[in-house]
Amino acid sequence: MVNIRLLTSILLVLIALQSHHAWSQTYGLALHGGAGYMTPESLGPEKSKAYKDALQIALEIGYSTLKKGESSETAIINVISFLEDNELFNSGRGSVLNAEGQVEMDASIMLGKDLSAGAVAGVTTTKHPIKAAALVMNESKHVMMAGDGAEKFSKQNKLEMEEPSYFITDEKRESLKKMQERNSQELDKDQYKGGKGPSDVLNSKFGTVGVVALDKDGNLASGTSTGGMSNKMYNRIGDSPVIGAGTYADNATCAVSCTGHGEYFIRLAVAHEVSALMKHREWDVDKAASHVIHVELENLGGKGGLIALDRRGNVSAPFNTPGMFRGWKLSDGREEVKMFKD
Amino acid sequence: MVNIRLLTSILLVLIALQSHHAWSQTYGLALHGGAGYMTPESLGPEKSKAYKDALQIALEIGYSTLKKGESSETAIINVISFLEDNELFNSGRGSVLNAEGQVEMDASIMLGKDLSAGAVAGVTTTKHPIKAAALVMNESKHVMMAGDGAEKFSKQNKLEMEEPSYFITDEKRESLKKMQERNSQELDKDQYKGGKGPSDVLNSKFGTVGVVALDKDGNLASGTSTGGMSNKMYNRIGDSPVIGAGTYADNATCAVSCTGHGEYFIRLAVAHEVSALMKHREWDVDKAASHVIHVELENLGGKGGLIALDRRGNVSAPFNTPGMFRGWKLSDGREEVKMFKD
Numbered sequence: 001m002v003n004i005r006l007l008t009s010i011l012l013v014l015i016a017l018q019s020h021h022a023w024s025q026t027y028g029l030a031l032h033g034g035a036g037y038m039t040p041e042s043l044g045p046e047k048s049k050a051y052k053d054a055l056q057i058a059l060e061i062g063y064s065t066l067k068k069g070e071s072s073e074t075a076i077i078n079v080i081s082f083l084e085d086n087e088l089f090n091s092g093r094g095s096v097l098n099a100e101g102q103v104e105m106d107a108s109i110m111l112g113k114d115l116s117a118g119a120v121a122g123v124t125t126t127k128h129p130i131k132a133a134a135l136v137m138n139e140s141k142h143v144m145m146a147g148d149g150a151e152k153f154s155k156q157n158k159l160e161m162e163e164p165s166y167f168i169t170d171e172k173r174e175s176l177k178k179m180q181e182r183n184s185q186e187l188d189k190d191q192y193k194g195g196k197g198p199s200d201v202l203n204s205k206f207g208t209v210g211v212v213a214l215d216k217d218g219n220l221a222s223g224t225s226t227g228g229m230s231n232k233m234y235n236r237i238g239d240s241p242v243i244g245a246g247t248y249a250d251n252a253t254c255a256v257s258c259t260g261h262g263e264y265f266i267r268l269a270v271a272h273e274v275s276a277l278m279k280h281r282e283w284d285v286d287k288a289a290s291h292v293i294h295v296e297l298e299n300l301g302g303k304g305g306l307i308a309l310d311r312r313g314n315v316s317a318p319f320n321t322p323g324m325f326r327g328w329k330l331s332d333g334r335e336e337v338k339m340f341k342d
Numbered sequence: 343m344v345n346i347r348l349l350t351s352i353l354l355v356l357i358a359l360q361s362h363h364a365w366s367q368t369y370g371l372a373l374h375g376g377a378g379y380m381t382p383e384s385l386g387p388e389k390s391k392a393y394k395d396a397l398q399i400a401l402e403i404g405y406s407t408l409k410k411g412e413s414s415e416t417a418i419i420n421v422i423s424f425l426e427d428n429e430l431f432n433s434g435r436g437s438v439l440n441a442e443g444q445v446e447m448d449a450s451i452m453l454g455k456d457l458s459a460g461a462v463a464g465v466t467t468t469k470h471p472i473k474a475a476a477l478v479m480n481e482s483k484h485v486m487m488a489g490d491g492a493e494k495f496s497k498q499n500k501l502e503m504e505e506p507s508y509f510i511t512d513e514k515r516e517s518l519k520k521m522q523e524r525n526s527q528e529l530d531k532d533q534y535k536g537g538k539g540p541s542d543v544l545n546s547k548f549g550t551v552g553v554v555a556l557d558k559d560g561n562l563a564s565g566t567s568t569g570g571m572s573n574k575m576y577n578r579i580g581d582s583p584v585i586g587a588g589t590y591a592d593n594a595t596c597a598v599s600c601t602g603h604g605e606y607f608i609r610l611a612v613a614h615e616v617s618a619l620m621k622h623r624e625w626d627v628d629k630a631a632s633h634v635i636h637v638e639l640e641n642l643g644g645k646g647g648l649i650a651l652d653r654r655g656n657v658s659a660p661f662n663t664p665g666m667f668r669g670w671k672l673s674d675g676r677e678e679v680k681m682f683k684d
Contacts, residue, residue: 141605143609144578145575149575149576235491236484237463237484243611245586266486268457276619276622280619
């Protein structure tokens, strides 16, 4: 009899542990607000605080969405819409201007559970490009749509639209003017390394916002939204709307969102490469993500960073620029907001 | 003395073999003219011959370019320009029409020696979209450009331009009309498997043309050009101009060009995945390419195929549709033109 009692107890403990395991799926998110050449000195205390506060609010928006049991897709859309509205970040309102003084925005989203994906490139009047990307994913037979076609589709589906002027801020207009006076593209900043150079260059970012999320069902998703590169040619498409380059998600591996000199990210298929290293070499997310940024991207001469999140809630956030606005908040209590190297 | 003579002879033979090895870098190319639902019966002898002849001429154009010692990049451009001019193929003149009755073309090119890449999406007046892709690669700081911006850049750089009407053939106009009457997109053809269905459906292809080439210097390159999917939404971007999805090249692995239901190829980053399997699992080109098409693409429910070529001249051309127009010609004498399953 005692033995049966003992066995029953052991069984109950095992069942409880099993259930606990099911309940305790880690959930949470990581986000970035762009990698770049900013340093504590160049950014200054006031602007540093503004970025930190915004990143903190963004994390809370995403975390509370996930805590309620909503999907990683919904968390991505909620957080990125907030960042698109916030003119501190180069996405939605506050996007940088192309060489013709216009805002052209790109965004993409991908779900790890079934590899479904959506992207828009070169939209100019869609208030929240990330919502247009999700619309392409959920309501069309396509993955990627550009320009007028994407906007037409957004309008038909009642997304919020704005005049092109809504997206343009004085700061970005001023920044384009300075850049064109120097007749340089927002690219080769190596000569300014070490904190020397005009403040608008030092603070310039490969601004992009991105979120990777893991929900209570264990589903990963990632999303990226950007105004692209300052002074870019009209109709240039960067890596952000390119599935495999700026964004990738696969429940079997991880969710990734990138920020940086997009041309290099496309050539290396950075987001997909992180996933491929995990899948084919069985590397963990941090080893894979760090290798892609610090070896592959570095060797090709590219600059930027990424955030990656695996299904167990492991976060990696490597970058090879002086700074990257980033943060994460997970249900097991890990929480960080950072802007520069540790 | 005899021994020294013997040793000298052996040494001379070894030197000769070594030099022969240096001279005998295999060069050549493989190409596709689209995967699809065509069968010998649905295509008929006359059209079969027309396709076969065109593929043969295309191979000769590429092979003679490489034989002269020109680069794999030049071979790609020469062959694809020819296919773009040929209205049998869904690229350049003879492209399929989008839902609004217009031709919108996509193309991309990538070089294995330094991972440089260029792509254009949604061009409507550039006679040879592959030349516009090469222009973006060689003359801009960008990798990918869309629509008006890409055309403007092509015009500035004196590429040949045509009126939109030049690209539209009666056959494609008729085909769109039939398709719209059926109110279906050029996609889900599974119901027509086994040779049943209207002839325009049976002969419909995921038309795209693509070339992978290996030159005498051992440099790989790949290029892809397409009119996209019949009845596609205005401004839809498929996989062909997406580096990593429809096109990839890396001297360390292989050159790849894809044809098929582009949305699936983007979600799997098919071209980059072939390269990743070779790099990270050390699989040979045929094992990698076959796995991606017959396992990964098949499992996701996608249809299409690809051609891949490694640095030693090994060719792989897997597809999971009834047919794929394809061929290759290598300096070691291998030569084939095929349209259906073996």
